[in-house]
Amino acid sequence: MSTGRPRAAPVAGRLRRARPAGKPAARSAPGPASLLLGRIANELPGLRVSEQSVGKYVLAHPGAVIDLPFEEIARRAGVSQPTVARFCTALGFSGYREFKLRLAQSLAQGVPFVHQDVAPGDDLSEVGAKIFDHTVAALLAVRNHLDPGAIERAVKLLAGATRIEFYGQGNSGIVAQDAEHKFFRLGVPVNAHCDPNVHAMAASLLGRGSVVVAISASGRTLDLLRSVQIARESGAATIAIAPSGSPLAAACDVALLADVPEDFHAYAPMTSRLAHLALIDLLSVGVALRRGPSLAPRLKRAKDVVAERRVAG
Numbered sequence: 001m002s003t004g005r006p007r008a009a010p011v012a013g014r015l016r017r018a019r020p021a022g023k024p025a026a027r028s029a030p031g032p033a034s035l036l037l038g039r040i041a042n043e044l045p046g047l048r049v050s051e052q053s054v055g056k057y058v059l060a061h062p063g064a065v066i067d068l069p070f071e072e073i074a075r076r077a078g079v080s081q082p083t084v085a086r087f088c089t090a091l092g093f094s095g096y097r098e099f100k101l102r103l104a105q106s107l108a109q110g111v112p113f114v115h116q117d118v119a120p121g122d123d124l125s126e127v128g129a130k131i132f133d134h135t136v137a138a139l140l141a142v143r144n145h146l147d148p149g150a151i152e153r154a155v156k157l158l159a160g161a162t163r164i165e166f167y168g169q170g171n172s173g174i175v176a177q178d179a180e181h182k183f184f185r186l187g188v189p190v191n192a193h194c195d196p197n198v199h200a201m202a203a204s205l206l207g208r209g210s211v212v213v214a215i216s217a218s219g220r221t222l223d224l225l226r227s228v229q230i231a232r233e234s235g236a237a238t239i240a241i242a243p244s245g246s247p248l249a250a251a252c253d254v255a256l257l258a259d260v261p262e263d264f265h266a267y268a269p270m271t272s273r274l275a276h277l278a279l280i281d282l283l284s285v286g287v288a289l290r291r292g293p294s295l296a297p298r299l300k301r302a303k304d305v306v307a308e309r310r311v312a313g
Helices: 033-046 049-060 070-077 081-090 096-108 124-144 148-159 171-186 196-204 222-233 247-251 271-291 293-307
Strands: 163-167 190-193 210-215 237-242 254-257
Touching (some): 033 049, 096 124, 124 271, 148 237, 148 254, 163 171, 171 210, 210 222, 222 247, 247 254
Parallel strands (some): 163 210, 237 254
8 A cells, every 4th residue: 555655865965065265166966955955054164255145044044035036035145146146056056946946845845954943042033933934844745745545545434434533642642632623523423532541442442434543743652553453453444644654654554644854852842743733634624525515514503503602793
């Protein structure tokens, strides 16, 4: 079964680190887009001072650059337009157009996660820009590697389920609870379980027609893997929201892959959680569409009940 796992990008060769001022650099291959921002950071010391200004602006505002015209990036970096052109050429690109294309690809693959980390000296505007850039890059990375076949199979299982259960622990437990909140309105019994003992017992009581969605940022949580095994032995179908190559992705009938660079030693990993929430939204909308117009009256009743408890205005 294809799970749409993205292939690992090859490692680029080492590029030159410095060149004498005024001497044109030999044109080197641009290398994989997934290494572009890292290359800019590494190449910065060897560029002319004016070209460094362009590079520093790109590193600080990668998401903005892909939407900026040639003359605007020159203005914001405080350099001339020919300097922007030389900067692109120095990195091995034919010009600004090719550079922007590769930068957009780089952001879509979720690259700016190392040199864009929040630093203690950052002011709040920088912190905000970095966090939002990380989030957008993570969502684009997951979107660009979605396997339509896996999504279709997952939606088909959920739309035909007699019971749906979402399992997750820690941050993933919060995603499981959000999934329960979305799916309980769709006309099928649904529960979210975040405690390992509880979801193991719940899995043992399932049967054919039941579906378990197991959510994990690492895909390596032993208790979650055990509950998935119990659910399958009980006859339930299983769906994983997990990274490619993880034991959880391999253990389930369908794997929705969320490959998001994340520091799992951090107190509360953020980007993987947001990517998982987006996948839950995708599944809930897909199931609603699959169930068709007959679901509309149920959704309207639920909305009306909530509306009665709001202050008019």
